[in-house]
Amino acid sequence: MPNHCRRVAVVCVVAAAFATSAQAQMLDARRLGMGGVATSDNGASRTANVAFRAVPAGRGTHSIPLPIGLIQYANDHPTFDTDDPDFNIFKILDLASNPPLTLSLSKPDEVSGDISIFVARDSLSVDLDDVRRAIPEEAWKMGGVYHLMAIGFGVKNFFVQVVPTIHVRNEFDLDDPLRRALRDAEPFTGNTRYGTSDEGVAQAAVAWQAGMTLRPLYRLPADANEGDQDDPSADDPRRNGATAFYMGAAPKYYWGLAYGSVRGQGGITTGDTLFGSGDPVAIDMTALTRHAAIGQDGGSGHGFGADVGGVFFYKNLELGVGVNDLGSEIDWKTTVKQHVYSDSLNEFTTTTLGKDIDFTSRIPAALTVNVAKRMGSMMVAADFVDTELKTMVHLGVERWLGMLAIRGGAYRDANGRWQATGGTGLRFGGIGVDLAVATHSRNVEEERAAELCASLTLY
Amino acid sequence: MRRWVAVILMLPFLAAGCGDRSLILTVDVLSFLDPADVSEAYGPIPAGLTGVSVDVASEEVSLLPGVEDVTEVSSAKLEIGASFDNTTGSATGQLQIFITSADSADVYSTAPIADIPVSVTPGNVTNVSTEVTSDALAEALVQDKVKIGVRITFDTSASLAPVQGTETITLLRATVITKKKL
Numbered sequence: 174m175p176n177h178c179r180r181v182a183v184v185c186v187v188a189a190a191f192a193t194s195a196q197a198q199m200l201d202a203r204r205l206g207m208g209g210v211a212t213s214d215n216g217a218s219r220t221a222n223v224a225f226r227a228v229p230a231g232r233g234t235h236s237i238p239l240p241i242g243l244i245q246y247a248n249d250h251p252t253f254d255t256d257d258p259d260f261n262i263f264k265i266l267d268l269a270s271n272p273p274l275t276l277s278l279s280k281p282d283e284v285s286g287d288i289s290i291f292v293a294r295d296s297l298s299v300d301l302d303d304v305r306r307a308i309p310e311e312a313w314k315m316g317g318v319y320h321l322m323a324i325g326f327g328v329k330n331f332f333v334q335v336v337p338t339i340h341v342r343n344e345f346d347l348d349d350p351l352r353r354a355l356r357d358a359e360p361f362t363g364n365t366r367y368g369t370s371d372e373g374v375a376q377a378a379v380a381w382q383a384g385m386t387l388r389p390l391y392r393l394p395a396d397a398n399e400g401d402q403d404d405p406s407a408d409d410p411r412r413n414g415a416t417a418f419y420m421g422a423a424p425k426y427y428w429g430l431a432y433g434s435v436r437g438q439g440g441i442t443t444g445d446t447l448f449g450s451g452d453p454v455a456i457d458m459t460a461l462t463r464h465a466a467i468g469q470d471g472g473s474g475h476g477f478g479a480d481v482g483g484v485f486f487y488k489n490l491e492l493g494v495g496v497n498d499l500g501s502e503i504d505w506k507t508t509v510k511q512h513v514y515s516d517s518l519n520e521f522t523t524t525t526l527g528k529d530i531d532f533t534s535r536i537p538a539a540l541t542v543n544v545a546k547r548m549g550s551m552m553v554a555a556d557f558v559d560t561e562l563k564t565m566v567h568l569g570v571e572r573w574l575g576m577l578a579i580r581g582g583a584y585r586d587a588n589g590r591w592q593a594t595g596g597t598g599l600r601f602g603g604i605g606v607d608l609a610v611a612t613h614s615r616n617v618e619e620e621r622a623a624e625l626c627a628s629l630t631l632y
Numbered sequence: 633m634r635r636w637v638a639v640i641l642m643l644p645f646l647a648a649g650c651g652d653r654s655l656i657l658t659v660d661v662l663s664f665l666d667p668a669d670v671s672e673a674y675g676p677i678p679a680g681l682t683g684v685s686v687d688v689a690s691e692e693v694s695l696l697p698g699v700e701d702v703t704e705v706s707s708a709k710l711e712i713g714a715s716f717d718n719t720t721g722s723a724t725g726q727l728q729i730f731i732t733s734a735d736s737a738d739v740y741s742t743a744p745i746a747d748i749p750v751s752v753t754p755g756n757v758t759n760v761s762t763e764v765t766s767d768a769l770a771e772a773l774v775q776d777k778v779k780i781g782v783r784i785t786f787d788t789s790a791s792l793a794p795v796q797g798t799e800t801i802t803l804l805r806a807t808v809i810t811k812k813k814l
Binding site for chain 1: 654655656657658659660663664
């Protein structure tokens with residue numbers, strides 16, 4: 174394989190890993206120290222609940238990441254040269270999963286080791302040694318809904334915006350015999366099918382969105398100092414003890430740019446004798462594809478959806494529920510093709526099953542439920558985030574002791590594993606420095622590691 | 633056999649991904665031999681002769697095609713074991729293993745990969761074994777197909793009776809350690 178092809182392959186693998194993992198890394202040390210929890214005054218979670226737009230900013234902060242991991246990367250980074258004896262694709266994938274913006278405190282053991290194959294006339298076993306750790310016990314799932322940079326403006330309670338939206342989802346799986354053969358080094362056996370399956374969908378659209386937020390309920394306690402310019406909490410329902418309800422809704426029209434999906438499976442079926450005479454292995458591969466694209470087959474798609482949300486405050490307790498992409502569907506005119514591999518002819522046969530077939534794709538909704546309680550200098554918060562591929566829970570607490578903040582938290586990550594976080598911060602007037610230490614499993618091996626995150630906070 | 637190529641050839645790529653690691657390929661060559669060639673009767677060889685050769689087996693064996701294309705062999709070894717169930721006579725000699733590429737006209741025309749001294753006595757079973765490594769062996773074992781020959785050469789000059797018995801190959805296992813060549 175030519176060098177440039179190898180490097181292109183490496184770049185593609187890394188890019189794919191970046192696409193799926195970059196958003197998982199949190200660079201706001203204050204938020205990370207609190208388990209990554211979302212609240213209405215947390216800028217990172219503003220898009221999680223459209224009703225947050227209506228809530229006064231209060232003591233809202235802005236975080237500026239400090240990429241302290243770049244120093245570590247400069248001193249110790251993997252080689253991208255495939256000719257280098259130290260080249261290790263798993264190191265690069267781990268780098269993609271963890272862009273070197275935070276300081277790595279501990280890493281999982283490097284995936285290494287020799288691969289052993291034993292071949293006999295009726296026996297084949299493959300021992301991938303350490304590489305086995307990179308083969309998950311369940312299907313590889315990757316993707317998400319990505320709302321790219323929104324462009325828009327708002328007037329009073331109304332806003333309009335244009336949001337490029339991408340939805341990607343892919344699920345690749347090994348069947349049980351193949352998984353056992355590769356992960357458990359179980360010998361291959363005769364008359365057995367070893368198969369894989371893949372199901373993927375990708376769609377891109379531009380969402381034209383118009384929204385409105387309301388405050389149907391706002392009742393201050395009798396002793397409130399409403400409008401007090403000297404008290405930053407006077408008009409902040411998070412801290413002024415008000416009973417308040419904010420809600421928002423933003424219907425959107427989707428102009429679908431492209432849609433593509435594939436559902437395929439393939440495998441090999443062994444004969445009576447693994448390496449007997451003749452050709453004892455039968456190969457099967459089939460795939461069903463569906464696509465449409467603007468300017469191409471089927472043209473653009475059209476659909477509707479909405480973001481809705483509400484947040485309720487009662488005696489400094491905050492409870493928010495937000496749903497993004499609720500009921501979001503796009504209608505397409507799709508071309509459907511079936512691709513079947515012929516074992517005897519050693520070639521694929523493609524059959525067009527239909528053109529301009531009506532098809533409605535779905536952009537999966539994301540639900541965010543958050544609760545927070547502020548008690549003077551202390552805040553306790555939690556959230557629950559449910560998306561198409563993952564359900565996450567974040568728990569956090571923050572306590573200010575004068576200029577010093579102490580934080581702790583935990584979160585259930587995308588792999589369902591609980592991680593612990595903690596941090597501290599120093600505030601000097603309108604600026605502060607925050608540090609957070611957190612465990613994570615953002616690596617190919619899905620093993621626990623630890624990182625140190627730093628950021629500046631503007632109060 | 634060739635259908636396994638797609639599967640097997642993926643593995644060096646995995647190995648290549650793991651730094652300076654190796655693909656260790658172990659082939660039970662014995663299992664690929666025709667059972668009729670694994671055990672062979674010899675004799676009766678008259679007493680008083682030197683350099684009597686018995687060609688036990690000469691067979692073309694399919695190994696793993698494509699391995700040579702994606703890997704560089706760093707070492708190879710062949711483990712050999714045989715037993716001689718000798719009924720009559722006594723002799724000394726050599727058990728020789730030949731491995732050449734499949735397009736070689738005569739497997740016995742090349743230098744043997746292994747040359748194991750053998751001494752048989754009447755009514756006894758003699759077991760011999762050895763392990764050999766060589767560049768020629770390494771080159772041969774990554775070929776798609778190879779010819780394997782087994783020859784026994786006896787010296788019966790000290791025997792009082794014709795030498796007769798059965799030779800059985802008990803172990804013929806090749807191990808090739810390769811590095812990536814992508």
